[in-house]
Amino acid sequence: DEISEDGRNPVFSPDNQHFSWEESREGFIVTNIGRADDTGTETLHLLEGHSFQFSPDGRSGLIKRTKITREMIALQQQLNEAFEARNRQAIIQTRSELQLEEAKNTSLHRVDLHSGETAPIQTGTLMVRTPVFDEDGTLWFAGADPDNHTASNIYFIPADEDSPTQLTGEDGFFDAPQPVPGSDFIVFNSYSTSPFPTPAGAERHSFDRPNTIVIYHKENGETDSWEGQSAVISKQGSRLAFMNVSEDATSIYTVDLAKNSFEATEQVSKRDPVQHPALSPNGSTLAYMLREGISWDIHMVHLESGEHDRLSYDIQHELFPHFLNDNLVLGMMGEARHRRSHIYNVETKEFRRLFHNNSVRTVSMENAWEPSGDGTKLLIVAERDGNTISPEQGVYLVRIGENISMETLKDRLRKNLESEKELRAKAEEMFEPLYDEVKAATEEINITRLYHYQKSLYDFGSKHMTEPGNQKASAYIYETLKSFGYEPELQWFSPAEGVETANVIARLEGTTHPEIVYILSSHFDSVLRSPGADDNTSGTSVLMEAARVLADNPQPATIIFASLTAEESGLLGAREFVSVAEEEGLWAAGVVNNDMMGWTRHHRLDNTIRFSNYGIRDVQHSGAILFTDLITYDSRYYRNTDAHVFFDAYGDVIGGIGSYPILGNPNYHQPTDRLETINHNLVREVAKSTTATLMMLANAPSKVTGLELLDSPSSIALSWDEPLENDIDHFIVTYTDRSGREQTERTSDHSLLLTDADLSKTISVVAVNDRGIRGWDPTLFD
Numbered sequence: 001d002e003i004s005e006d007g008r009n010p011v012f013s014p015d016n017q018h019f020s021w022e023e024s025r026e027g028f029i030v031t032n033i034g035r036a037d038d039t040g041t042e043t044l045h046l047l048e049g050h051s052f053q054f055s056p057d058g059r060s061g062l063i064k065r066t067k068i069t070r071e072m073i074a075l076q077q078q079l080n081e082a083f084e085a086r087n088r089q090a091i092i093q094t095r096s097e098l099q100l101e102e103a104k105n106t107s108l109h110r111v112d113l114h115s116g117e118t119a120p121i122q123t124g125t126l127m128v129r130t131p132v133f134d135e136d137g138t139l140w141f142a143g144a145d146p147d148n149h150t151a152s153n154i155y156f157i158p159a160d161e162d163s164p165t166q167l168t169g170e171d172g173f174f175d176a177p178q179p180v181p182g183s184d185f186i187v188f189n190s191y192s193t194s195p196f197p198t199p200a201g202a203e204r205h206s207f208d209r210p211n212t213i214v215i216y217h218k219e220n221g222e223t224d225s226w227e228g229q230s231a232v233i234s235k236q237g238s239r240l241a242f243m244n245v246s247e248d249a250t251s252i253y254t255v256d257l258a259k260n261s262f263e264a265t266e267q268v269s270k271r272d273p274v275q276h277p278a279l280s281p282n283g284s285t286l287a288y289m290l291r292e293g294i295s296w297d298i299h300m301v302h303l304e305s306g307e308h309d310r311l312s313y314d315i316q317h318e319l320f321p322h323f324l325n326d327n328l329v330l331g332m333m334g335e336a337r338h339r340r341s342h343i344y345n346v347e348t349k350e351f352r353r354l355f356h357n358n359s360v361r362t363v364s365m366e367n368a369w370e371p372s373g374d375g376t377k378l379l380i381v382a383e384r385d386g387n388t389i390s391p392e393q394g395v396y397l398v399r400i401g402e403n404i405s406m407e408t409l410k411d412r413l414r415k416n417l418e419s420e421k422e423l424r425a426k427a428e429e430m431f432e433p434l435y436d437e438v439k440a441a442t443e444e445i446n447i448t449r450l451y452h453y454q455k456s457l458y459d460f461g462s463k464h465m466t467e468p469g470n471q472k473a474s475a476y477i478y479e480t481l482k483s484f485g486y487e488p489e490l491q492w493f494s495p496a497e498g499v500e501t502a503n504v505i506a507r508l509e510g511t512t513h514p515e516i517v518y519i520l521s522s523h524f525d526s527v528l529r530s531p532g533a534d535d536n537t538s539g540t541s542v543l544m545e546a547a548r549v550l551a552d553n554p555q556p557a558t559i560i561f562a563s564l565t566a567e568e569s570g571l572l573g574a575r576e577f578v579s580v581a582e583e584e585g586l587w588a589a590g591v592v593n594n595d596m597m598g599w600t601r602h603h604r605l606d607n608t609i610r611f612s613n614y615g616i617r618d619v620q621h622s623g624a625i626l627f628t629d630l631i632t633y634d635s636r637y638y639r640n641t642d643a644h645v646f647f648d649a650y651g652d653v654i655g656g657i658g659s660y661p662i663l664g665n666p667n668y669h670q671p672t673d674r675l676e677t678i679n680h681n682l683v684r685e686v687a688k689s690t691t692a693t694l695m696m697l698a699n700a701p702s703k704v705t706g707l708e709l710l711d712s713p714s715s716i717a718l719s720w721d722e723p724l725e726n727d728i729d730h731f732i733v734t735y736t737d738r739s740g741r742e743q744t745e746r747t748s749d750h751s752l753l754l755t756d757a758d759l760s761k762t763i764s765v766v767a768v769n770d771r772g773i774r775g776w777d778p779t780l781f782d
Contacts, residue, residue, distance in 0.1 A: 001036075001040065001041050001396065001397040002394055002395075002396055003019075003021060003034065003041060003379070003394075003395040003396060003397055004021055004023060004032070004394060004395040005392060005394055006023060006024070006391070006392035006393060006394065007021040007022060007023050007032075007381065007393065007394070007395035008021065008022045008023075008368070008381060008393065008395075009021060009022045009050070009051070009368070009381075010368065010370040010379035010380075010381065010395055011052055011053070011054065011370060012054075012370055012371070012372040012373060012377070012379065013054035013058045013061075014054060014055075014056045014057075014058060014373055015054075015057070015058035016372040016373050016374045016376065016377065017035055017036060017037065017058065018033065018034065018035050018036075018044075018054060018058055018113065019033075019034050019035075019036065019370075019372075019379060019397075020032060020033050020034070020052040020054075020061075021034070021379070021395045022050055022052075028048070029049070029050045030046055030047060030048055030049070031046075031047045031048075031049055031050060031052045031063060032045070032046055032047075033045040033046075033047065033052075033061075033111075033113060033116070036377065036397060041397060044113070044116070045111075045113070045116035047063055047111060047116065047118065048065060049063035049064055049065040049066075049109065050063070050064050050065075050066070051063065051064040052111075053131060053132065053133065054113075054133075055133045055137055056133055056134070056135050056137070057137070058113065059112075059113055059114065060110060060111060060112055060113055060137075061110070061111040061113060062108055062109070062110060062111065062121070062131055062133070062139065063108075063109050063111055063118065064106050064107070064108060064109075064128075065106065065107050065109060066102055066105055066106045067105040067106075067107075068105075069101065069105055071101050072098060072101050072102060072105070075094055075097055075098040075101060076098060078090075078094045079091065079094045079095055079098060082094050086570065093200045093201075094200075096197055096198070096199075096200050097197075097199070097200045099197035100146070100197040100198065100199060103127040103128075103129075103146070103196065103197055104127060104146045106127075106128065107120060107121070107123070108120070108121040108123055108128060108131060108139075108141075109121060121139070121157065121162075122162050122163050122164075123141075123143065123155075123164055124163075124164075125145065125146060126143035126144065126145065126155070126164070127143065127144045127145075127146050127196055128141050128142070128143050129141065129142040129143075129144075129152075129175060129176075129195060129196065130142050130175060130176045130177065132177060132178065132179065133179075134179035134186075135179065135181065135182075136158075136159065137158075137159030138156050138157065138158045138159060138179075139156065139157045139159075140154065140155070140156045140177040140179065140186065141154075141155055141156075141164075141177065142154055142155070142174060142175040142176060142177065142188075142195070143155045143164065143166075144194065144196045149194060149196075149198045149199070149202060149204075149205055150171075150205045151171060151172065151173065152172075152173045152174055152175060152194055152195065152196055153166050153167065153168045153169070153174050154166075154167040154168045154174045154175075154177050154186075154188050154216075155167060156177075167186075167216065168188075171207065172190050172191075172207060173190065173191040173192070173193060173194045173195060173207070174188055174189065174190055174191075174214075175188065175189045175191060175195040176188055176189045176195075176231075178231065178233055180215075180233055180237045180240075180257060181233070181235065181236060181237035182236065182237040183237055183257065184217065184218040184219050185215050185216065185217060185218070185257065186215070186216045186218065187213065187214065187215050187216075187231050187233060187240060188214050188216065189211065189212070189213060189214070189229065189231065190211065190212045190213075190214055190225070191211050192206050192207045192208070192209055192210065192211060193205070193206045193207075210227045211227070211228065211229045212225045212226060212227050212228065213225060213226050213227075213228045213229070213231045213240075213242045215240070215255075215262060224262045226242065226244075226253065226255075226264045227244055228242040228243055228244040228253065228264075229242065229243055229244075229245070230242055230243040230275075230276075230277060232277055232278060232279055233257075233279070234279040234280065234281060234282065234283035235279075235281035235323075235373070236281055236282055236283060237257060238256070238257055238258050238282065238283035239254055239255065239256060239257055239258075239279055239283030239303070240254065240255040240257055241253065241254045241255075241267075241277045241278075241279050241286055242264075242277070243274065243275075243277060248271070249269045249270060249271050250268075250269075250270055250271075250272075250273065250274040251266050251268060251269040251270075251274075252266075252267050252268040252274065252277050252286065252288055252301075253265060253266050253267065254267050254279075254286060254303060256283075267286055267301045267303065267306075268286075268288060268299075268301060268308075270290060270292075272290060272291055272292045273290070273291040273296075274288055274289065274290055274291075275288070275289040275296075276288060276289045276319070276320055276321065278321045278322055278323060278329075279323065280323045280325075280326045280346075281323060281325060281326055282326050283303070284302065284303055284304055284326065285300055285301070285302055285303065285323070285326070285346065286300060286301040286303055287299070287300050287311065287321035287323065287329055288300075288301075288321070289318075289319055289320070289321070294666040294667055294670055294672050295314075295315055295316060295317050295318075295666040296317040296318060296319055297310065297311075297312045297313065297314075297318050298310075298311040298312040298318050298319075298321045298329065298331055298344065299311065300346065311329060311331075311344050311346065311349060312331065312344060312351070313349075314333060315601065315664075315666055316333050316334055316335075316601070316664050316666060317333065317334060317335060317666065318331050318332070318333050318342075319331060319332045319333070319339070320332050320369075321344075322369075322371060323375075324343070324371055324375030324376075324400065325374075325375045326346075327345060327346045327347060328343055328344070328345060328346070328375065329343070329344040329346060330342075330343060330344075330354075330369065330371055330378070331343075331344055331351075332366070332369070334664065335664075335668065337365065337388075337637075338363065338365050339365070339366050339367075340353060340354075340355065340364075340366055341353075341354040341355050341366055341369055341378070341380065342354060343400070354378065354398060354400070355378075355380055355382065355396070355398060357382075357384045357385065357386070358412050358415075358416075359386075359416065359419075360416045360419070360420065361419075361423075361621070361632070361633055361634055362385065362386040362633070362634055362635070363386045363608060363633050363634065363635040364382055364383065364384045364385075364386060365382060365383040365386070365388060365635070366380055366381070366382045367381045367382060367383070367393060368380070368381035369381075375400065376399065376400055376401065377397060377398065377399055377400060378397075378398040378400055379395060379396070379397055379398075380395070380396045380398060381393050381394070381395055381396075382394055382396060384396065386634060386635040386636055386637075387635075387636040388635060388636060388637045388639060389612060389636050389637070389638065389639075390636075423618075423621060423622075423625070424625055426618065426622065427621065427622030427623075427625045427626050428626070430618075430619070430622050430696065430774070430776075431622060431623070431626055431692075431696065432772075433699075433771045433772050433773050434695060434696065434699055434773065435626070437695070438623075438626075438627060438691075438692050438695050438696070439627060441549050441550065441553060441691055441692075441695060442549075442627040442628070442688040442691050442692055444549045445545055445549060445684055445687045445688050445691065446545065447680055447681070447683075447684045449545055449548070450541050450542070450545050450680060450683050450684055450687060451680055453480070453537075453540070453541035453544050453545065454533065454537050454538065454541045454598075454675060454678065454680075454683070455675060456476055457473055457476065457477075457524065457537045457540060457541070458531055458532075458533050458537055458674075458675045460472040460473050460476070461531055462526055462527070462528055462529065462530060462531060462532070463524060463525045463526045463531075463532055464525055464526055464527060464528040464568060464569070465495060465496075465499055465501040465525055465565055465566045465568075465569050465572070466496075466499055466528070467528070469526075470501055470525055470565060471500075471501070471502070473524050473525075473540075474490060474501070474502045474503075474504050474524070474563075474565065477504040477524060477540065477544065477563050478490055478504050480544055481504065481506045481544065481547060481561070484506075484547060484548045484551040485551045485552070486506040486507070486508070486547065486551065486561075487506075487507075488504055488505060488506040489504070489505045489506075490502040490503075490504060491503040491504070491505055491576060491577065491580060493572075493576045495566055495569065495572045495576075501525075501565045501566055501572075501573070502565060503562060503563065503564050503565055503573045503576060503577055504524075504562075504563040505560060505561070505562055505563075505577070506547055506560070506561040507558065507559075507560050507561075508547070508550055508551070508554050508555070508558065508559040508560075508561070509554060509558055510554065510555060510556055510557040510558040510559075510698065511554050511555065511556055512556040512557075512725070512726065512727060513556055513557055513724055513725045513726065513727075514557070514558045515558075515724060516556075516557040516558065516589050516702050516724055516725065517557065517558045517559075517560060517586060517587065517588050517589060518557055518558070518559050518560070518588065518589055518590045518591070518592070518694065518697050518698055519559075519560045519562055519588050519590070519591045519592070519646070520543055520546060520547075520559065520560070520561050520562070520592050520594070520690065520694055521543075521561075521562040521563075521564055521574070521577075521591060521592070521593045521594070521642055521646070522536055522539035522540050522542065522543045522562075522563060522564065522593070522594045522595060523536050523539070523540075523563075523564040523565065523566075523567030523568070523573060523574075523595065523642055524536065524537070524540040524563050524564065524565065525564075525565050525566055525567055525568055525569070525573070526568060526673075527568045527669045528568075529669075529670075529671055530669055530670060530671055530673045531671075531673060531674060531675075532673055533598065533667075533673050533674050533675045533677060533678050534596050534597075534598045534599045534659070534665055534667065534668070534673050534677065534678060535595070535596045535665075535668060535669065535673060536567070536594075536595050536596055537598075537675075538596060538597050538598030538599075538678060538683050538686075539594040539595050539596065539597060539658075540563055541683060541687075542594055542597065542683060542686050542687045542690055543561055543563055543594065543690075544561075544563075545687045545691075546561070546687060546690050546691045546694060547561045549691055550691065550694065550695075555694070555695060555698035555699060556698055556699055556725075556727075557589070557697070557698040557699075557702070558698075559694055559698055560588075562577055564577060564642055567595075567641070567642050571640075571641070571642055571644065571645050573642070574642035574645035574646065575645055577645075578645055578646065578648075578649040581649075582649070587650065588646065588649075588650045588653065589653060589697075589702045589703065590613070590616060590653045590654075590655070590697050590702075590776075590777075591643065591646040591650060591653055591654050591655070591656075592616070592620075592655045592656050592657075592690065592693055592694065592697075593610075593638075593641065593642050593643040593646060593654065593655075593656040593658075594656050594657050594658060594686070594690060595610075595641055595642070595643075595656065595658040595659075596658045596659035596665065596668075597657050597658060597659060597682065597683060597686045598677075598678035598679060598680075598682060598683050599659060599664065599665035599667065599677060599678065599679065599682075600679040600682050601664050603679070604631065605629050605630050605631060605679075605681060605682050605685050606630065606631035606632070606633065607630060607631075607632060607633070607657050607658070607659065607682070607686060608632070608633045608634065608635055608657065608658060608659065609621065609632050609633065609634040609635070609655065609656070609657055610634075610635055610637045610638060610641075610643065610655075610656050610657065610658050611634065611635075611636060611637070611638075611654060611655045611656065612636060612638055612643075612647055612652045612653070612654040612655075613652050613653055613654055613655060613777060615775075615776040615777035615778070616653070616654070616655030616693075616697070616776065616777070617634050617655060618776070619655070619693050619696050619697060619776050620632060620655055620657065620689065620693050621634070622692075622696070623688075623689045623690075623691075623692030623693045623696065624685075624689040624692075626692070627688050627689065627692045628685040628686075628688040628689050628692075629681075629685050630682075630685040630686060630688070630689050632657075632689070638654050641658070643656055653703075653777075655693065657686055657689065657690065665677075696773075696776065697776060699771075699773055700769070700773045700774065700775055700776045701723065701725055701728055701766075701767035701768065701769050701773070701774070701775040702723070702724060702725065702767075702775065702777075703775065703777045703778075703779055704720050704721070704723070704731070704765045704766065704767055704775070704778075704779040705720065705721045705779070706719075706720050706721030707719075707720045707765055707779050707781055708720070709759075709763070709781055711759065714755065715753050715754060715755045716753070716754040716755075716757050716759065717751065717752075717753055717754075718733065718751060718752045718753075718754060718763065718765070718781075719750060719751040720750055720751070720765055720779070721750070722750055723767055725767075725769065727769045727770045727771070728767045728768070728769055728770075729748070729768055729769055729770045729772075730746050730747060730748045730767075730768050731746070731747050731748070731749075731750075731752075731765055731766065731767050731768070732744060732745075732746055732765070732766050732768060732774070733745045733746075733747065733752050733754075733763065733764070733765050734763070734764045734778075735754060735757045735758070735761065735762075735763045735764075736757070736758045736761035736762075737756045737757060737758060738756055738757075738758050740758070743756075743757075762780050762781065762782045763780070763781040763782075764778040764779065764780050764781075765778065765779050765781075766778040766779070
């Protein structure tokens with residue numbers, strides 16, 4: 001079920017039937033309360049506020065409300081400016097001040113889930129963190145005086161009272177109370193430094209003692225404590241687990257809460273990184289994340305027998321175990337930009353993917369997960385349409401274990417088959433005038449040459465802008481491009497004191513309209529500690545081989561091959577390129593930016609088209625289908641890559657191929673990003689696809705510009721600029737008439753009179769040249 005087209009922070013109620021999620025409405029955060037049953041879902045209430053918590057009986061809840069002050073608005077503006085200036089110190093300081101101002105102006109309110117009415121909870125001037133209900137309806141939270149930054153304490157408010165009582169009194173920073181189900185115990189943390197925000201510039205008070213886990217006995221007021229952090233409690237309240245991190249090892253301890261006296265037993269001790277302990281509902285099994293090599297995996301301890309076991313084996317990261325029941329574990333696979341939920345069987349070790357978008361090609365990114373207490377439902381926040389450029393993220397309800405009908409499955413398969421047939425037909429029509437020429441060029445791609453480029457660059461070691469390998473790499477790329485017949489340019493600049501680095505630029509002049517420019521870019525630098533075989537020697541080798549194949553085969557439009565430096569240091573090479581291009585008056589009609597394409601999982605020759613422009617996406621799919629063995633997926637994505645700089649400079653004209661947002665390579669930014677991990681057949685197929693894409697872009701008419709519409713009672717006059725190309729034969733205008741039928745008209749002029757167009761529907765204009773090649777990006781009047 002799709003719960004929301006754009007939501008965040010889903011929460012399930014303890015009764016497994018109610019849930020909440022947040023949305024932004026006119027700049028304010030609101031919380032929706034919904035209910036799910038076997039027939040579907042319904043929305044019950046819309047509340048002002050955020051960070052909703054349900055009471056154990058599911059009849060009430062708690063919500064936070066933050067009053068927006070002028071100071072907060074000013075601080076948010078300062079924070080935006082700090083991000084734009086990439087001023088790390090200013091970001092840290094301003095963010096801290098904003099968090100403090102928000103904490104001081106946030107209040108708690110009780111919510112009646114039957115009526116939706118709210119009432120304020122009296123917490124005085126306290127800043128409040130980590131509120132939670134116990135089974136009796138008592139509210140527990142951590143609180144701090146905004147004028148006293150030397151302490152925070154645990155407070156509670158019984159269900160029949162209005163004001164808080166302070167539980168802890170000794171000096172310290174106490175936080176994160178957790179009631180133990182079925183008992184009178186409260187578990188909380190004691191920290192050496194404050195978990196609350198403090199004023200910028202103020203001395204941060206600390207205690208000379210380790211972080212500890214504390215169990216408080218409500219009946220007699222006694223406490224037990226152990227050095228540790230990251231406490232978790234089994235759902236039935238029978239066991240506690242926590243981590244202890246020392247210089248020598250990371251350990252996980254468990255405490256049997258059913259015994260009369262508590263003793264912490266070490267279950268795991270590793271020198272390798274350990275994170276995220278989780279307990280099965282009955283407390284019999286401990287799961288945790290362990291990184292023994294390049295990937296995180298999920299491991300287990302069967303606590304009754306002491307047997308250690310491994311649950312996951314994939315080469316990709318497998319993360320964040322959460323027990324749905326005593327035999328099923330929810331986990332996430334992949335890197336942060338493309339995580340996917342999976343369910344693992346504790347006994348059989350089998351696992352299966354949980355969430356899809358029912359599309360063969362488009363990638364679905366999951367960003368947050370909230371399982372119901374009984375493990376039968378899961379709320380997922382995801383970019384299910386593959387669009388990471390738009391800020392919207394949908395909220396979806398997955399009913400775990402429910403099957404779809406055979407007819408539903410067949411219907412999905414039919415739709416995907418039709419979509420694939422349409423894509424192939426479009427590819428054949430698109431490339432038909434150029435097919436033989438493109439086929440001949442792509443067959444020139446040479447895997448031995450590609451390996452030679454990669455080996456030469458790889459042998460320079462790290463190509464970070466501060467390392468000797470950086471200038472060695474730029475010199476090698478320069479000389480290699482020169483050997484192909486280009487007159488390359490070393491675009492030197494100094495991004496930091498004592499650092500000199502250079503982009504390497506080669507230009508293939510267009511034969512008929514050289515003023516129209518397309519760019520193929522790849523960064524050649526690496527992070528400091530990595531030789532960067534995949535990131536991004538693979539992309540650099542594709543650029544060099546495409547440049548070689550096209551060197552003696554210039555296209556109608558100009559192609560610039562931009563091998564960029566210092567991407568890993570803040571996209572600095574791309575920024576320098578765009579700055580120089582602006583000074584020289586260069587404008588790009590399209591950019592293909594390739595980044596990481598040499599690692600493959602299960603030997604599949606697949607990769608992701610990362611694009612902003614749907615027209616370039618379709619050109620790339622088409623080139624891959626017709627001229628390669630490459631399987632291409634797609635995602636509307638450019639963030640934190642050189643493509644981001646080009647998007648800001650030239651607009652929605654971006655395409656490219658890269659491993660992320662399906663970033664499956666566990667060697668990403670690691671010393672293990674070595675040449676022997678690269679699939680050279682995959683690099684060859686990407687080089688073919690890239691060459692085909694460049695040839696189509698450079699031969700097709702560029703985007704129609706200056707589209708204007710003049711509406712009158714009897715007709716609609718469309719006009720547009722004269723094209724830059726001198727080989728345009730005609731224009732195709734597509735629109736919907738007032739009876740709802742799609743119409744297509746053809747004109748050789750730069751204008752057209754429409755007498756029956758429905759202006760509530762999109763009108764598109766695209767140019768066709770005298771070879772019958774249609775423009776790759778229709779101009780839309782929406």
